[in-house]
Amino acid sequence: MxxxxxxxxxxxxxxxxxxxxxxxxxxxxxxxxxxxxxxxxxxxxxxxxxxxxxxxxxxxxxxxxxxxxxxxxxxxxxxxxxxxxxxxxxxxxxxxxxxxxxxxxxxxxxxxxxxxxxxxxxxxxxxxxxxxxxxxxxxxxxxxxxxxxxxxxxxxxxxxxxxxxxxxxxxPMDAMPELVAAEEHVLVLKDLALQGSAIKSHDMMDWMNGQEGELQLVNGQLKPTLRAQKATLRLRLVNASNARYYRLKLEDHPLYLIATDGGFVEKPVMLEELLLAPGERAEVMVQLTREGSFKLQNLPYKRGTMMMGGMGGMGGMSRGMNMGGSSADAAPVTLLTVVAPSNPKPTPLPTGFASLERLDVGAAVATRRITFSEQMMQAQFFFNKKSFDAKRIDFSGKRGTLEVWELHNTSDMDHPFHLHSYPFQIIDRNGVPEPYRAWKDVVNLKKNDLVRIAVPLRDFTGLTVYHCHVVEHEDRGMMGTLEVRA
Ligand SMILES: [Cu+2]
Missing domain, CATH: 2.60.40.420 (Cupredoxins -  blue copper proteins)
Structure with missing residues (x-):
């Protein structure tokens, strides 16, 4: 495109x-x-x-x-x-x-x-x-x-x-020899919903679920082929879709996560698959160890969307509990095919990056709670039972302090939570500490999840927002304001 x-x-x-x-x-x-x-x-x-x-x-x-x-x-x-x-x-x-x-x-x-x-x-x-x-x-x-x-x-x-x-x-870390030796690609994952040859306008189901398009494009292209010149790849992945989740798997190859939303992790994390919610980014490295073509697939993911028709032949609506949101998504979708170079000899991966700051959660000056809820039939979405109001200050914080935010999803659907301007670290999900430290600006919450994040309000004052990154939900109320004062 x-x-x-x-x-x-x-x-x-x-x-x-x-x-x-x-x-x-x-x-x-x-x-x-x-x-x-x-x-x-x-x-x-x-x-x-x-x-x-x-x-x-x-x-x-x-x-x-x-x-x-x-x-x-x-x-x-x-x-x-x-x-x-x-x-x-x-x-x-x-x-x-x-x-x-x-x-x-x-x-x-x-x-x-x-x-x-x-x-x-x-x-x-x-x-x-x-x-x-x-x-x-x-x-x-x-x-x-x-x-x-x-x-x-x-x-x-x-x-x-x-x-x-x-x-x-x-x-500075991008100059590491192991990174310089890799072949880098930026992959923007963005689906497109068409009606005839025009962009489909949003209907009520789109406002409820967030609109997913049938064309799952990579850099604006449908199922392109990446003919690798080198055997070690660094892929910069951006989920720029309104609502589509990507559960990514590369055939026959693990993905080595090297960076999340906020840059490098401390050392590569080997993953069989990677979930990328709307708004999230990740960088992964791949070592192609043999010749061949390998599909980068988007596997089905259940995020609690509503479906027309319902189960068991009943009319009306139901949650897509047994399918990945719609029947078309019940099977893996190929996003991209990677073709390895001939006689591939991968160069080594980095063994580690800089250690990341450990935030002292005990020093937090405030604990805030944000509860997610929805009125599905009206396609209305709420934080703390309130719809977005630009004139209302929801939270007021002090520059230079650390806060703990408890995010609780009481709705029946996943919501990716995003905070502008102030990157955070995830402390734990449902009491389970995060397996590795990372800076983030989007965190996905499944139904019933309670996720705690540590938010340093550093350097800047001003009025900003936090919201769901299923952008239909954001437009339909799921956003709040944060004012940071000196
Ligand atoms: Cu949402």
Missing amino acids: NDINRRQLLTAGAAALAGAVLPRSLFGARAAGSETLLLETPLLETRRSAGLIEARLESVVKPLSVAGQQVSLMTYNASAPGPILRLREGDAVRLTYTNRLTQPSNLHLHGLHISPQVDLPLLEVAPGDSHVYAFELPKGSSGTHWYHPHVHGNVAAQMAAGLSGAMIVSG
Whole structure:
């Protein structure tokens, strides 16, 4: 879904013709038959001078080719997913956003520890207007982040129409030889729901469950092939979907988790599969030890969605307890096929990264409780029984203090909880301590889960928000405000 001409030349049969417009990463790639080669999303053009980096993003409707048909999408700079914004720790950034849509929008720089007075979650940029996001990237910002719109009430429709992009921040640890030796790819996982050749508008079921699209795209492409040049891969995964969960498994290969939402973990964690809830990111490494083609699959996942028709032939609605949300999702879906290089000889994985700060939970100055609930038939979602009100301050905290938040999901459905601007660590889930330490900004809660997180309110004052990252739920009330004072 980048630009039309390039997109039409995507099939490998046309690769020779497309040499002039294909991104550099695909040069030299060879493919047979009609497979679609994985396309790297273009980089956002930036201007760098004396530590200042300037870039422009414009949200604009463009017809793009998706899975063989022309679809009118909301894009950033005529690309969906939007171009990758590549930054470095310590950068001073001046990002100018212009809204060319016919409705208010804005940018949320999801994952960055920057001031809520810059990453203004309640700002509305009117059609035709621009806004400058100016900030510095503090130490520890490195990781796989992303950007997307955040105007309450418009988020679900704008993201479903294509608005989101990856934002990669590199830091000193990215220079580790084991990481440099690996082949890196940014994979934006974003599904698309179409009605004919147009974006499907939300119906009541979409507002209840969060909209899932039948096209499960990787970098805007349907089932592309990644022809690896090297035998060790570093995959930066972004779940930019409105509501779809990805339970990822690579055939015959474990995934070595090296980073979560907030950057590197302390040492690689071997996983047979990885669950990525909406809004979450992860970085995994893969060692291809033999030749062949291996499918990256999305396995079925039950998140308690409602279904029409009901079980046992009864009418009305029921929870999708026996299926992964809908019958189409009851089987694994191939997202991407990885083809190993010939005679693969993987380079070693890093053995460890920097140790992560241990937060002293005993020193927390406040314990807050957030209870999740829903009125499913009205598609209304609540924190502490309240629907979002931008004029109400739900929590007031003090800059420089540590808080413990107890998140309790009393609804019948999973909800991924996201807090802006202030990364947190998960203390425990249902009393079970987290198996490894990590910085996070999204944590998924299954039905009945009680998850405790440690939230340091560091560095910045201002008004920000926390919300469910099934963005339909966010638009339908599941959001609250946090004010951090000096
Ligand atoms: Cu939710």
